[in-house]
Amino acid sequence: xxxxxxxxxxxxxxxxxxxxxxxxxxxxxxxxxxxxxxxxxxxxxxxxxxxxxxxxxxxxxxxxxxxxxxxxxxxxxxxxxxxxxxxxxxxxxxxxxxxxxxxxxxxxxxxxxxxxxxxxxxxxxxxxxxxxxxxxxxxxxxxxxxxxxxxxxxxxxxxxxxxxxxxxxxxxxxxxxxxxxxxxxxxxxxxxxxxxxxxxxxxxxxxxxxxxxxxxxxxxxxxxxxxxxxxxxxxxxxxxxxxxxxxxxxxxxxxxxxxxxxxxxxxxxxxxxxxxxxxxxxxxxxxxxxxxxxxxxxxxxxxxxxxxxxxxxxxxxxxxxxxxxxxxxxxxxxxxxxxxxxxxxxxxxxxxxxxxxxxxxxxxxxxxxxxxxxxxxxxxxxxxxxxxxxxxxxxxxxxxxxxxxxxxxxxxxxxxxxxxxxxxxxxxxxxxxxxxxxx
Amino acid sequence: xxxxxxxxxxxxxxxxxxxxxxxxxxxxxxxxxxxxx
Numbered sequence: 001x002x003x004x005x006x007x008x009x010x011x012x013x014x015x016x017x018x019x020x021x022x023x024x025x026x027x028x029x030x031x032x033x034x035x036x037x038x039x040x041x042x043x044x045x046x047x048x049x050x051x052x053x054x055x056x057x058x059x060x061x062x063x064x065x066x067x068x069x070x071x072x073x074x075x076x077x078x079x080x081x082x083x084x085x086x087x088x089x090x091x092x093x094x095x096x097x098x099x100x101x102x103x104x105x106x107x108x109x110x111x112x113x114x115x116x117x118x119x120x121x122x123x124x125x126x127x128x129x130x131x132x133x134x135x136x137x138x139x140x141x142x143x144x145x146x147x148x149x150x151x152x153x154x155x156x157x158x159x160x161x162x163x164x165x166x167x168x169x170x171x172x173x174x175x176x177x178x179x180x181x182x183x184x185x186x187x188x189x190x191x192x193x194x195x196x197x198x199x200x201x202x203x204x205x206x207x208x209x210x211x212x213x214x215x216x217x218x219x220x221x222x223x224x225x226x227x228x229x230x231x232x233x234x235x236x237x238x239x240x241x242x243x244x245x246x247x248x249x250x251x252x253x254x255x256x257x258x259x260x261x262x263x264x265x266x267x268x269x270x271x272x273x274x275x276x277x278x279x280x281x282x283x284x285x286x287x288x289x290x291x292x293x294x295x296x297x298x299x300x301x302x303x304x305x306x307x308x309x310x311x312x313x314x315x316x317x318x319x320x321x322x323x324x325x326x327x328x329x330x331x332x333x334x335x336x337x338x339x340x341x342x343x344x345x346x347x348x349x350x351x352x353x354x355x356x357x358x359x360x361x362x363x364x365x366x367x368x369x370x371x372x373x374x375x376x377x378x379x380x381x382x383x384x385x386x387x388x389x390x391x392x393x394x395x396x397x398x399x400x401x402x403x404x405x406x407x408x409x410x411x412x413x414x415x416x417x418x419x420x421x422x423x424x425x426x427x428x429x430x431x432x433x434x435x436x437x438x439x
Numbered sequence: 440x441x442x443x444x445x446x447x448x449x450x451x452x453x454x455x456x457x458x459x460x461x462x463x464x465x466x467x468x469x470x471x472x473x474x475x476x
Contacts (some may be wrong), residue, residue, distance in 0.1 A: 324464035330475065332456040338458075346461040414461075 003074035006086025009153045010038050011104055013089055014097035015075055015340045019070060020107075020153060023183060026067065029341050032094055033061035039090045045076050052083035087331050091169055102397060103344055104389055107153040110356040110367075112166035113140060119187050119222045122287040123278055125248045129160055133360035137170035139379060144359065146383050155182040160359070163191040163248060169198055176202040183208050185247060189225060190232035196233075199433050200242045205271055206271065208245040209234050213258045222251060222287070234268055250296060251278040251287045262303055267313060275299065280423055281368040294438050297327035308318035322348075325411065326438040331358035335410035343413040350420065351396045365392050368421045384400065385432075397422040400428040409439065 004010060009020045017035030019028040025150050030038065036057075040049035041311055053062065097104055117129040144155065147205060155175060163186045166385045172195065175182050184199065185208040199205050211230040212222040219227040237244035246265050249256070258275065265273040277296055291299075307315055325331070345354040350366035357363055361379035364370065376386040387393065401407065401417030409415070418424055418434020426432040 320464050325457065325460050328457070328460055331460065332454055334454040334457045337454050342458070342461075346458075346465055349465070431472045 001047075001073070001075060002041075003076055004038065004041055005072045007069055008100060009068055010042065010149060012039065012093050012097075012103065013104055013341065014094060015095065022153065025153070025367075027341075027345070028070075028341060029302060030118050032091070033057060034065040035094070036087055036090050037062055038067060039086055043072075043081060044078055044083070045074075046071055049083075055083070055326055070115065072074070076121065078268065086402065087319055089126060095100065095218060100388070102388075105150040105152065105384065106147075106355040107150050107345075107353040108156060108349070108355075109144070109147045109154070109392065110156045110158055110354065111143075111169070112160060112356070112358050113137075113162055113171055114160050114346045115160040115359050116164055117159060117187075118164055118189055119161065119224050120265070121187075121212075123251045123285055125279065125282040125284055126160070126372070131160060131359055133273075134167075135359065135361070136164065136377065137167040137174055140171055141174045142383075143181075144187070145176055146176065150179055150384055152180060155180050157182065157184040160184075161189070163195055166216055168178040168192075169194050172198045172202065172205060176204055178418055179204055182206070183245070185210060186233075187223065187225070188230045191233065196236065200237070202238050206243055206245060207233075207237060208247050208274075210249075211261065212248055214259045214264050215257065218253065218257055222253075231264070234264075234270070235346040238268045244268075245272040245274065246270045247274045247276060249278050250291055250299065251292050255299065255302060258299060259305070259306065261319075262306065265295040266315060270316075272316040272318065273318050274318045277319075277324065279321070279368075282370045283363070283418060284370070292322055293321065293327045293436060296324065298320065323415065323436045323438075325414070326436070329439055333410050334438060338375070338414070346412045348396065348416065348420070351393075351416075355383065363390060363392075365390075365396060365438075366421075368419055372421060399423075400430070401433075404432045404437075411439075 007022050009022050011018050015029060016032040017030035017038065019030060037049060037053050040052055043051065050062070059379050079380040106344050113128055114134045120129065121385060127187065159165065162184055165171070176198070178308040182205045184205060188209050199207050209230050211219065211227060213219040214227055214231070216228065219225065222329050234244055234246065246261070248261055250258070260274065268392050275296070277293060278287070278289055278291065278316055296319055307317070338346065354366055355363060356365070356367055357378045361377040362374035364374060365377045372392055376390045378386065398421055399416060403417055406412055406415065417432065418437060423429040423432050424432060
């Protein structure tokens with residue numbers, strides 16, 4: 001019998017469906033017919049699914065999906081479900097998602113097991129880094145298991161400082177057993193040996209070390225601590241042959257600071273070096289913003305040039321941030337050619353793809369909603385219910401810009417005027433264009 | 440699996456470049472979106 005490969009995540013979506021490779025996130029968009037077929041494959045294997053499918057539909061609609069290298073030999077414990085009822089269920093689900101105009105479930109779940117942090121970085125978006133509301137890992141297990149059952153693609157553990165969360169080792173063990181790709185972002189100052197060991201042994205958890213500069217004085221200015229421990233932790237993971245990432249927030253470092261970090265990252269074979277746009281969106285950050293998205297593009301070009309000049313291939317470098325595409329006016333016109341799924345996938349994550357859960361269980365579509373009212377709690381309601389009904393989600397999904405420039409822009413469906421919580425703080429949200437936009 | 444370009448694009452290379460920018464930048468704060476890249 002042929003079944004769907006384990007490395008693929010299959011989800012029914014409003015466009016039909018999606019297959020995502022869990023290891024490299026490459027994607028294949030599916031039509032409604034293909035999604036119905038793969039739903040049958042999940043229940044009864046490829047051969048029987050085909051025989052059932054052609055009882056109701058024309059086999060021509062499966063030409064492409066039958067040829068894809070997405071199957072493997074395996075066994076399925078068949079349940080007593082009729083193919084007719086499966087087909088009906090999938091058709092109804094697609095119809096409902098179309099009506100709601102949303103993805104079936106978030107793709108990424110960000111959790112903050114504790115808001116406590118041992119540092120006070122000036123670029124941090126949190127208002128309060130103390131915490132008395134922590135839940136034990138077993139409580140999180142219920143939430144994370146639900147996410148897995150509903151088709152989550154990745155977990156991200158943030159904080160506060162997650163390695164200072166009192167039940168971090170058990171939480172990491174639970175995540176490892178769920179086999180969902182996960183990152184844990186840490187300042188690396190006081191991480192326990194047991195935590196390092198669990199991370200090193202996991203095939204699913206990747207550490208991301210926050211470091212702002214190799215220079216001790218600069219790092220102290222931005223993070224309140226010298227660079228030494230972060231550097232040592234990266235070297236330790238490297239020595240233990242564990243892939244490790246480096247993340248830097250581009251707040252007020254010089255280009256030289258970033259280039260020194262880059263050289264360090266190359267030398268230590270960092271798995272991915274990311275530079276994030278410094279966002280002041282929560283209003284709780286302390287460093288004055290001096291760079292915009294176009295400055296970030298210039299920085300990226302300098303880094304790419306360095307990699308090219310030094311013939312360094314395959315180094316994983318990325319610049320991250322909402323609306324970064326607006327620094328590329330020469331490409332914007334092509335926005336009209338993005339597919340329905342890509343408009344969601346690349347669009348506002350708060351609207352389409354992300355859920356964030358604070359230590360007390362409060363749910364936010366994105367950390368930018370930190371100052372907004374939180375009406376749902378993941379320890380009390382199901383994630384599926386929250387995804388569908390939380391007013392923060394429904395409001396951001398329903399928001400339509402009326403700004404004249406935005407209405408003419410080819411990226412309208414991706415952007416819709418900009419960051420929703422930020423626009424809500426202006427006098428006239430529907431007519432305001434997000435100042436991050438460089439167009 | 441290949442990321443498919445839409446056929447109606449007049450300049451497929453520009454569309455591919457735009458997708459590349461969107462793909463690489465769609466993760467803020469170093470969290471899990473592109474966890475396995």
